[in-house]
Amino acid sequence: xxxxxxxxxxxxxxxxxxxxxxxxxxxxxxxxxxxxxxxxxxxxxxxxxxxxxxxxxxxxxxxxxxxxxxxxxxxxxxxxxxxxxxxxxxxxxxxxxxxxxxxxxxxxxxxxxxx
Amino acid sequence: xxxxxxxxxxxxxxxxxxxxxxxxxxxxxxxxxxxxxxxxxxxxxxxxxxxxxxxxxxxxxxxxxxxxxxxxxxxxxxxxxxxxxxxxxxxxxxxxxxxxxxxxxxxxxxxxxx
Numbered sequence: 276x277x278x279x280x281x282x283x284x285x286x287x288x289x290x291x292x293x294x295x296x297x298x299x300x301x302x303x304x305x306x307x308x309x310x311x312x313x314x315x316x317x318x319x320x321x322x323x324x325x326x327x328x329x330x331x332x333x334x335x336x337x338x339x340x341x342x343x344x345x346x347x348x349x350x351x352x353x354x355x356x357x358x359x360x361x362x363x364x365x366x367x368x369x370x371x372x373x374x375x376x377x378x379x380x381x382x383x384x385x386x387x388x389x390x
Numbered sequence: 391x392x393x394x395x396x397x398x399x400x401x402x403x404x405x406x407x408x409x410x411x412x413x414x415x416x417x418x419x420x421x422x423x424x425x426x427x428x429x430x431x432x433x434x435x436x437x438x439x440x441x442x443x444x445x446x447x448x449x450x451x452x453x454x455x456x457x458x459x460x461x462x463x464x465x466x467x468x469x470x471x472x473x474x475x476x477x478x479x480x481x482x483x484x485x486x487x488x489x490x491x492x493x494x495x496x497x498x499x500x501x502x503x504x
Contacts, residue, residue, distance in 0.1 A: 279433070317494055317495070317496045318480070318494040320492075365433055365434070367433075367434075373486065374486060375421070375422045375484030375485050375486045375491075375492065376422045376439075376441045376484075376486070378424055378436045378439055379434075379436075379492075380436070381433030381434040381435070383431070383432050383433045384431075384432075384433055386431070
């Protein structure tokens, strides 16, 4: 039990579909993160939310739309994705944004495949 | 500016022999340093962290790392490898000052041979 739960674990979708990834943390943390992990590439930070406010958006295409309704839940809405978006999407949380002393706690990810 | 370099993309050891995974960092400020492990189809799990206390840090599963400021290194070691240690390992540098940033290394894949 990592304290960060991601659903679904696997997702296959066509380029015209709309789907959402869900992340839930049970750790009482105030910051939540979306990362993209592709083969042979370093981990890419996509979005950061602190107390439900988006505080970082690293030039992510608009076909990815995050939502943070409360400090325990984070969504990533997907629309009109491209084959190069196939990857493992990881959610993480930490006690506080802008506190580099605190580690991040990761979920097991959603493996996304775009047909 | 901050950066982190994992010097080996792959390391292969025999079971029961020592493990050394190398990490060099660059930071203009006093950094925090972390090692994470990722097993197949899993998220990243924290192994250990250094946050300006003791320079030799002990982590889970028998791993430890030593912070060497003069060498700007934070290498991960384990005296005796186990088959279950086969995974990918990430070195991470983070700092609160000079603009908050967390930088992940590219990862080192550890193979353990029977």
